[in-house]
Amino acid sequence: MSVEHLVVVGASLAGLRAVEAARKAGFDGRITLVGAEEHLPYDRPPLSKAFLEGDRLDGAPEIPLFRSGETFRHELDVHLMLGEPATVLDPERKVVCVGQREVAYDALVLATGATARDLPGTQGLDGVHTLRTVDDAVAVRAAFEGGARTVVVGAGFIGSEVAATARKRGLDVTVVETLPTPLQAAVGRTMGEICSSLHTRNATGLRCGVSVDSVEGRARVERVVLSDGSVLDADLVVVGIGAAPSTGWLAGSGLVVDDGIHCDATLWTGVEGVYAAGDVARWYNPLFGRAMRLEHWTSAAEQGARAARNALDPATARSYSTVPYFWSDWYGSRIQFVGVADADELVIVDADPDPGSRCVALYRAGDSVAGAMTINAPTEIMKYRGMIAKKASWRDALSFAESRRAVAGVS
Amino acid sequence: MKVVVDYGKCTGLGICESLAPDVFEVNDDGELELKQSSVPEGQLEDVEAAVEGCPTEALRLEPDDSSADTE
Numbered sequence: 512m513s514v515e516h517l518v519v520v521g522a523s524l525a526g527l528r529a530v531e532a533a534r535k536a537g538f539d540g541r542i543t544l545v546g547a548e549e550h551l552p553y554d555r556p557p558l559s560k561a562f563l564e565g566d567r568l569d570g571a572p573e574i575p576l577f578r579s580g581e582t583f584r585h586e587l588d589v590h591l592m593l594g595e596p597a598t599v600l601d602p603e604r605k606v607v608c609v610g611q612r613e614v615a616y617d618a619l620v621l622a623t624g625a626t627a628r629d630l631p632g633t634q635g636l637d638g639v640h641t642l643r644t645v646d647d648a649v650a651v652r653a654a655f656e657g658g659a660r661t662v663v664v665g666a667g668f669i670g671s672e673v674a675a676t677a678r679k680r681g682l683d684v685t686v687v688e689t690l691p692t693p694l695q696a697a698v699g700r701t702m703g704e705i706c707s708s709l710h711t712r713n714a715t716g717l718r719c720g721v722s723v724d725s726v727e728g729r730a731r732v733e734r735v736v737l738s739d740g741s742v743l744d745a746d747l748v749v750v751g752i753g754a755a756p757s758t759g760w761l762a763g764s765g766l767v768v769d770d771g772i773h774c775d776a777t778l779w780t781g782v783e784g785v786y787a788a789g790d791v792a793r794w795y796n797p798l799f800g801r802a803m804r805l806e807h808w809t810s811a812a813e814q815g816a817r818a819a820r821n822a823l824d825p826a827t828a829r830s831y832s833t834v835p836y837f838w839s840d841w842y843g844s845r846i847q848f849v850g851v852a853d854a855d856e857l858v859i860v861d862a863d864p865d866p867g868s869r870c871v872a873l874y875r876a877g878d879s880v881a882g883a884m885t886i887n888a889p890t891e892i893m894k895y896r897g898m899i900a901k902k903a904s905w906r907d908a909l910s911f912a913e914s915r916r917a918v919a920g921v922s
Numbered sequence: 923m924k925v926v927v928d929y930g931k932c933t934g935l936g937i938c939e940s941l942a943p944d945v946f947e948v949n950d951d952g953e954l955e956l957k958q959s960s961v962p963e964g965q966l967e968d969v970e971a972a973v974e975g976c977p978t979e980a981l982r983l984e985p986d987d988s989s990a991d992t993e
Contacts, residue, residue, distance in 0.1 A: 556977065808977055809937055816974070838935055845952065847936070889934050889952040896940040919950075 514617040514784075514823050515540045518607055520597045521622030521757075522546025523555065524808065525789030527577050528815030529620045530589050536820050540617075542589045545609050547596035547623075550645055552577045556808055558648040559672040560840055563655060565680050572652070574645050597623070600764040602782045618784050618822035621761075621772060622815055625754035625790040625806060630664055630723060638732035639748045642669050651749055655680055659747035662686075662735045664723055666693030668839045670751030671706070674715050675841045685716030685743050687735070692719055697837070699852045699874075701859075702884050706846065708867035709886075713842045716743075754806060756791045769793075771804040776830035778818040786822040788814035798832040798900065799851065807837045834899045845889060849896040850874065850882030860912035861888070861919075871915075873908055880908035891915060923961045923983045925969060927954055931980035938972035938981060945969055960986065 519529045522544050530544055546552065554575040562572050583589045592609055599608035600619075607614045627641035638659075640650050651673065654661075661677045663670040666688035677684040690696070692703030693710065710717045722738045726748055735743045756771045766780050767773040771793030778786045778794050787794070789811035793804040805811075810833055821828035839846045844867075854874035862870035871891050874882030880903055883895035894915075898908055925945060934952035938945075944962055947955050961969045961983070973981040 554977075809975065812975065812977075834940075836937065836940070849940075888950075889936060889948045890950045893936040893939040893943070893948065897943060900940075 514538070516543070516616055517541070517618045517620070517819065517823065518543045518545065518614055518616035519620045519622060519819070520545045520607060521620075521624055521789065521791070522548070522552045522591075522593060523622065523624050523789070523811075524552070524577070525622035525624070525811040525815030525818075526620070527552045528812045529622060529788060529819035530583075530587055532816035533819045533823060534587055536823060538823050542587070543614055543616075544583070544589050544591055544593075545595075545597050545607065545614070546591070546593045548644060548646075549594040550574060550576075551580055551583070551591075551593070553645055555643070558645060559642055559669050560676060562645075562648050563652050563673065563676040563680075565656065596760065598760050600761055600766070600785075602765055602785060605784065616784065619786070620815070620818045620822055621780070621785065621787040621791060622789045622811075622818075623757040623760070623791050625756050627750070627754050628752050630726065630748075630750045630752065633726045633732075633748070633750070636726060636728055636732050637730055638728070638746060639726060639750065641750045642673060643754065651747070654747040655682060657746070658682065660684075660745055661747045661749065662743050662745040663749045663751060664735075665751035665753070666690075666707075666710070666717070666719070667697065667751055667753065668694070668837070670749065671710070671841050672839060673749045673751065674710065675713070678713050678715055678842065683716075685718060686710060687721060687723060687737060687743075688717070688719045689722045690719065693717070694839075694846075697852060698846075698848060698884055699854075699857060701857050702852075702872055705866045705870065705886065706841070708865070709841045709844055712867065754790065756793075756804065758791060773802070776832075777821050777825075777828040778814060778831055779821065779825070779828065784822065784825075786818040788818035792818075794831065796832060797830055798834065798902075803835070805833075805835050807835055809833070809836045834896050836896060844868075844887050846884070846886055847889065847892040848882065848884045849892060850880070850899045851876070852882050852884075854881050858909070860909065861891070861916050871912065873905075873912065875905045878905055879903065880905055883908075923966065923969075924959045924986050925956060925961065925973075926959075926982050926984050927956065928980045928982075929954075931978040932976075933978055933980075935977055937975045937977065941972040941975060942968040946972060954980075 627643035695703040772787040774794040856875040
């Protein structure tokens with residue numbers, strides 16, 4: 512049966528790209544885009560960076576919308592259903608429930624993303640925020656403007672970027688991290704250690720290897736008590752302890768859900784007409800020969816587009832392979848990572864005497880280069896993404912690194 | 923077709939370079955350089971992916987005869 516109605520659930524980057532790709536592929540049937548938030552689709556990376564900065568004179572930053580309502584309605588001819596989440600998927604009847612309404616689909620792309628994890632025991636306490644949505648960012652920004660003494664819980668991407676932005680505004684900020692170093696889950700301990708120097712040299716307090724025992728205050732947060740007994744006074748607590756895929760609404764749908772919606776290499780869920788994309792999708796990445804769930808901008812965009820094209824024409828479905836890529840901006844330094852970090856060996860192939868200023872590191876898995884990370888080496892990183900995509904050998908990667916050092920040395 | 927960069931938007935993230943390295947390269951200062959502005963034979967699909975893949979929407983393709991500025 513040909514597709515007459517494409518429904519996309521989730522109105523962030525992956526959902527947007529699904530809609531755009533469907534139109535670009537020539538699909539002229541109906542498209543409905545369902546989003547839990549009231550806002551038009553917006554870009555999330557700026558929320559922990561530019562959106563929180565204090566450089567706007569009118570004090571009212573614009574929401575980083577991807578497209579105008581006009582563009583959705585007229586150019587893309589999309590029916591928007593915003594402000595209410597989907598609550599039920601019934602694949603037998605091919606229906607999605609949104610509030611009291613039933614939306615029938617022929618093809619369905621699930622792009623419901625992930626939900627920021629809360630710190631247990633902090634519900635109802637003012638001044639404690641996660642940072643995932645623009646509403647979260649508005650609240651954090653308002654606290655920044657009030658000069659909040661800030662405690663950030665979690666030294667991953669979001670927490671570290673928030674801390675950097677707080678320092679840029681001259682605020683006192685301390686980052687608390689359970690693991691021994693920042694960003695350790697994403698880049699490993701050695702590189703995490705180097706990242707920690709970015710915090711400390713910028714006068715951000717960094718407390719690694721301790722956890723939060725309690726967050727105290729009457730109506731508002733007043734202090735954070737750590738597992739070693741120390742106490743941090745705080746007007747604002749930003750919680751950046753990861754996100755969980757938003758799959759609760761799929762219980763009983765028959766989809767296989769376990770840390771994400773399970774999909775094959777074409778992003779197909781195994782249920783007729785239903786594909787998944789973005790943070791919520793756990794799909795088989797042929798390039799690495801294993802299932803992955805990524806919370807990265809690049810893969811969300813690409814998966815959204817691929818899932819829609821495949822959903823519209825399953826007979827010609829193409830698999831989605833990628834070398835994961837993420838970036839993070841801290842204190843004017845850019846951290847970039849390609850590939851995977853769970854490797855057999857890490858070698859820093861090039862670095863300034865102070866590696867936090869500039870360095871290039873390679874990750875080995877077996878005989879191949881599996882990952883690369885740079886700090887302030889933007890001309891190096893993507894060469895390695897290309898090598899990882901071509902399954903280059905470890906030896907080739909090391910000799911390439913050697914040749915790059917030689918070039919840099921004579922320039 | 924030729925590639926046009928909006929340098930007011932580009933932040934040098936480099937996704938374009940990884941998709942079409944014959945056309946794009948981020949330099950040591952983090953600025954994007956075009957190794958050639960015309961799309962090479964047989965690479966239109968890669969360059970289109972680079973344009974689509976840009977997180978800051980800083981890239982676009984234009985017909986060769988366009989007189990638009992590249993800045």
